[in-house]
Amino acid sequence: MEQQRFVRKNTAMFDAQRRQEKKRSRRTVFYVFLFLFVSLIFLAVCVAVFLKIKTVNINGNSRYSYDQIRELVNITEGENIYSFDSEENENAIMRALPYIGSVEINRDLPTTVDINIIEEEPYFAAELAGDTYLLSSNLKVLEKIADNETDTSGLTVLKLNNVQRCIVGEYIEFVDGRTFDAIFDLYECFVANDIEDKIIAVDVRSRFDIYIDYEGRFDVYVGDMENINIKIKFLVGIIDELYEDSTGTIDISDPREAAVALS
Secondary structure, three states: OOOOOOOOOOHHHHHHHHHHHHHHHHHHHHHHHHHHHHHHHHHHHHHHHHOEOOEEEEEOOOOOOHHHHHOOOOOOOOOEOOOOOHHHHHHHHHHHOOOEEEEEEEEEOOOEEEEEEEEOOEEEEEEEOOEEEEEEOOOEEEEEEOOOOOOOOOOEEEEOOOEEEOOOOOEOEEOOHHHHHHHHHHHHHHHHOOOHHHEEEEEOOOOOOEEEEEOOOEEEEEEOOOOHHHHHHHHHHHHHHOOOOOOEEEEOOOOOOOEEEEO
16 A cells, blocks of 8 residues: 655744745845935035036027027026926017027936027029018918018018918918918929029919919910929929020910910
């Protein structure tokens, strides 16, 4: 008959081992938290003591001076480099200086703050209620000028109708928002075909009867905005086939067949 052996467990020893393991675990957790706490205190001291603003750089500005931009931001030398709100200061600059298209404030640790500016350039000149407004290519109103106060030669004349709001520092608004989209899309087409510098005037007083003046040589009837990409490519192809001193009118309202009358 097979014999079976039974070993009596030493419960006292087993309980002692479990208590030792729990103590080791508690000590490990304690030391981890202690290390993290000391590290955070050390980091806070480093930030408070060493990360103080010494230099504020402004990059990309030409129209506005360093002092003009600097006085708009709440950034103080000697204070902690994390003591200011970047977005709040960026918005303050954008609101006060209309020619600035974008601002980005970066912290260059340990002691430098960089304010990176991208300025807008006027592309359109629009006459409204006896005043001339300079607009960027994305239709931000940059400046309001009195007649003959500023030379607008080199800018594209924008003939408009049904303008709802035209306030310096904001984007122009129309009664029909599709007019804004039409102008924006037209400019994108000009850029895509590398002719933005050849457009003397754009007449969008009616979205359905758009005209452009090309180099002062051609009065171009575009019609509406349907197939506008094809129409502008068609226009460029037509002009490339003509003599450099050719002038006249071009009708590209039908993208399948253009009418050209030379003068």
